[in-house]
Amino acid sequence: MAFRDEWxxxxxxxxxxxxxxxxxxxxxxxxxxxxxxxxxLFGFALGPDTEAARAAAPGALWLxxxxxxxxxxxxxxxxxxxxxxxxxxxxxxxxxxxLFAGKLMANFVFVALLMAIVIxxxxxxxxxxxxxxxxxxxxxxxxxxxxxxxxxxxxxxxASRSRAREVLLPLLLFPMLVPVLLAAMQATxxxxxxxxxxxAGAWISLLVAFDLIFLIATFFTFDYxxxx
Amino acid sequence: MxxxxxxxxxxxxxxxxxxxxxxVLRGVSLALRSGEAAGLVGDxxxxxxxxxxxxCTLIRPNAGSATIFGADVVKSADRVRELVGFLSPVPGVYDxxxxxxxxxxxATMLGRPAAQADAALERxxxxxxxxxxxxxxxxxxxxxxxxxRLLVQAPRLILLDEPYNNFDAxxxxxxxxxxxxxxxxGGSALVVVHDVGLAAPVVARWFGLRxxxxxxxxxxxxxxxxxAGAFASSGAVH
Numbered sequence: 001m002a003f004r005d006e007w008x009x010x011x012x013x014x015x016x017x018x019x020x021x022x023x024x025x026x027x028x029x030x031x032x033x034x035x036x037x038x039x040x041l042f043g044f045a046l047g048p049d050t051e052a053a054r055a056a057a058p059g060a061l062w063l064x065x066x067x068x069x070x071x072x073x074x075x076x077x078x079x080x081x082x083x084x085x086x087x088x089x090x091x092x093x094x095x096x097x098x099l100f101a102g103k104l105m106a107n108f109v110f111v112a113l114l115m116a117i118v119i120x121x122x123x124x125x126x127x128x129x130x131x132x133x134x135x136x137x138x139x140x141x142x143x144x145x146x147x148x149x150x151x152x153x154x155x156x157x158x159a160s161r162s163r164a165r166e167v168l169l170p171l172l173l174f175p176m177l178v179p180v181l182l183a184a185m186q187a188t189x190x191x192x193x194x195x196x197x198x199x200a201g202a203w204i205s206l207l208v209a210f211d212l213i214f215l216i217a218t219f220f221t222f223d224y225x226x227x228x
Numbered sequence: 229m230x231x232x233x234x235x236x237x238x239x240x241x242x243x244x245x246x247x248x249x250x251x252v253l254r255g256v257s258l259a260l261r262s263g264e265a266a267g268l269v270g271d272x273x274x275x276x277x278x279x280x281x282x283x284c285t286l287i288r289p290n291a292g293s294a295t296i297f298g299a300d301v302v303k304s305a306d307r308v309r310e311l312v313g314f315l316s317p318v319p320g321v322y323d324x325x326x327x328x329x330x331x332x333x334x335a336t337m338l339g340r341p342a343a344q345a346d347a348a349l350e351r352x353x354x355x356x357x358x359x360x361x362x363x364x365x366x367x368x369x370x371x372x373x374x375x376x377r378l379l380v381q382a383p384r385l386i387l388l389d390e391p392y393n394n395f396d397a398x399x400x401x402x403x404x405x406x407x408x409x410x411x412x413x414g415g416s417a418l419v420v421v422h423d424v425g426l427a428a429p430v431v432a433r434w435f436g437l438r439x440x441x442x443x444x445x446x447x448x449x450x451x452x453x454x455x456a457g458a459f460a461s462s463g464a465v466h
Contacts, residue, residue, distance in 0.1 A: 005339055012336040016322065016329075023324040023361070084318030087286055088377065092337040093309040227288075 006098040013089075013102020018109060020079055027075045028110065035068035035118050043125045050127045057126035058188035062144065062181055065111065065118050069148055070170055072110050073156035076103055081160060090226065100153065100222040107149045115141050128192055136200060137191045143207040144184030147214060151176050154218040158225040180214075183207040235262050236295070237385045237416030238283060243292035244440075245278055252278045254440030255292065262297075262384075265407050265417040267427050269445070270437035276420040277317075279437065280387045283418070284314040296385055313383035317390045319370035321362050327373055328358040334377040348379040352402060367394040375402065384415040391419060392426045404430045 021027050042060040046053045080086035089099060119141065123130065131137055155172040159165040187203035238260040245253045252275040260266050270276050281287045283294060285305040293300065299307040321330045328349060335345040349358050352372040357365070362373065371394045378386065391403045407417045407430040421427045424434070434445040 008339075009337055012333055016325065016333050019329070020322055020324045079322070083323060084316065084320040085322060086320075087314075087316060087318070088320040088334070089337075090286065091284060091309055091312075091314055092334075093306055094337075094339075095306075 006095055006101070009092070009094055009098040010101035010105065013099055014105035014109075017076060017079070017103065017106035021106075021110065027072065028113070031068045031071045031075075031110075032114055032117050034071060035064045035114055036121050038064035038067055039118065039121050039125055046126075053126040054128055054192070055189075057122050057128050058185045058192060060126065061118055061122045061188065062185050064122075065115055065145075065148065066174075066177065066181065068114055068118075069111050069152050070173065072114070073107060073149075073152035073173075074159070074166060074169055076107055076110075076153065077156050077160035077165075086160070096223045096226050097219050099226070100157070100219065103157070104149060104153045107153050108145065111145050111149050111152075115145055131191050131194070133191050133195060133200070136195075136204070137188065139204060140184055140187040140191065140200075140207065143204060143211055144180065144187075146211045147180035147184070147207065148177065150211065150214045150218055151180070154214075154222065154225065157222065161226075179210050180207065183210060236260065237262050237264065237297060238294065238418065240279075240283070240294035241292055243279070243282060243289050243294055245275075245282060245287065245290050251440055253282070253289075256437070256440070256442045258435065258442055260416050260418060262416055263411055263414050264433065265411050265419065265431050266433045266435060267424060267431040268418060268420045268435050268437060268442075269422065269424060274437040275440050276437050277389050279442075280314065280389050280418065280420060284312045284387050285309055286314070311384045313378045313381045313386045315374055315378050315386065315388045315391050317393055319374045321370060321373050321377075323363040324361060326359050326361055327354050327365070327369075327376075330362060330373060331376045331380060335380050338381050340380050344380050345376070348376040351379055352376045353398070368396060368399060371395055372399060372402075375406065379406065384410075386410050386415070386417045388417065388419045390421065392421065392423065400426055407431075 039060055042056065042064070043053065046056055077086070080089060090096070122128065151173055155176070156169055159168040159172060162168050183203045183206045187200050187207060190197070190200040190203060236259055238258055240256055240258040243253055243256040244251065256275075256279060268276050268279070278287070282289055283296065283301060285301050285308050288302055293302070295301065296308045296311050299311060301308050322333075325333065328345065331345040331349055332342050335342055349355050352375050354369065354372055354376065357369070362370065365373070386407070388403070388407070392400050395403065404427070407419065410417050419427050419431060436443050436445050
């Protein structure tokens with residue numbers, strides 16, 4: 001199948017997922033509410049110490065995105081399972097990687113919107129000023145989100161064939177996400193602290209490297225994980 | 229005359245499949261020629277749906293082999309998916325999309341033009357609700373929508389699992405018309421039914437599945453539900 005056909009199929013899957021989500025709204029509202037709740041709980045746990053809150057902001061930001069993201073990834077396949085739509089989806093001819101690409105794009109938009117909310121709430125809740133190098137922060141969010149979504153979409157597909165998928169997904173996903181989260185948190189922390197040691201660039205490079213590795217690996221192995 | 233491998237719509241040999249420790253299919257051999265429609269009956273749990281799911285590549289056999297117009301269901305699964313259309317008892321549509329969006333999505337995934345999706349909707353009689361979300365559709369309307377997806381695909385082999393469920397008389401005739409048209413253009417159909425009378429006007433040969441093995445029916449059924457034990461005691465199906 002030509003690349004153009006695969007691209008059309010991927011766009012169709014992404015459009016279908018986003019349209020379904022936009023109309024039902026159930027997924028995004030609950031996931032966003034969870035992310036904000038996690039941030040508020042972090043805020044309570046850290047207490048009134050603004051310095052401690054500022055120091056914890058990068059970790060709280062990425063962990064809340066991670067926990068809320070897991071819900072989103074599970075949901076992206078739950079939509080297929082609920083109506084028995086996964087089978088027709090798997091029966092369309094052509095490479096399954098276009099399904100993965102479509103799901104990936106839809107999940108990226110979903111988590112990017114979530115990140116926008118999480119960042120704004122984090123800035124307010126943890127008394128963090130918008131850093132001078134905010135474009136760099138956006139890059140970290142972009143590459144961190146790509147890593148999170150790539151692995152999340154991939155392992156959600158793997159877990160979707162299991163009855164214990166809600167439990168299985170975090171168990172599979174969290175250990176694999178450690179390098180992405182570590183790099184994203186360290187880069188975020190460096191940028192929020194003014195990047196005095198000029199270490200943000202190195203962490204971003206590491207993040208990009210992990211993204212590339214995970215993107216390539218998941219695209220080439222998706223056919224096997226989605227098979228019954 | 230022995231038909232060549234590519235002339236056989238289905239050439240299954242000793243197909244076996246188990247789920248856990250339970251063998252659902254225990255060596256199914258079945259040959260279906262181009263331009264032929266066959267019916268498959270059997271008790272609940274006899275493996276009818278499993279056989280269809282194997283033939284359309286949704287699951288893989290644990291043993292044996294099968295080809296669809298010469299394409300192996302395991303080694304050439306992607307080619308098989310181009311040749312086969314599967315109508316499942318579950319509609320497999322998206323509740324929050326409209327009927328038109330559902331069929332157009334299928335058309336895009338199949339590489340067909342959107343106009344084909346609109347024509348299919350008209351054919352199944354859902355044009356008047358094409359812009360409505362599927363969430364409020366009745367079971368019969370959902371079945372019609374699934375059938376529209378099959379019409380868009382226009383595959384060479386159609387595998388129909390309980391295709392008459394939830395259909396009114398018009399819907400039943402629609403299913404039979406789809407089978408007739410597929411056969412008329414040189415394709416084939418394998419229809420799983422409980423009420424053999426519904427498919428009798430379009431089905432030329434009947435098979436039965438029992439205890440994980442396929443057997444030819446003792447005689448062509450005319451009306452009613454296939455009686456238990458109505459299978460011949462032995463015999464290959466080729």
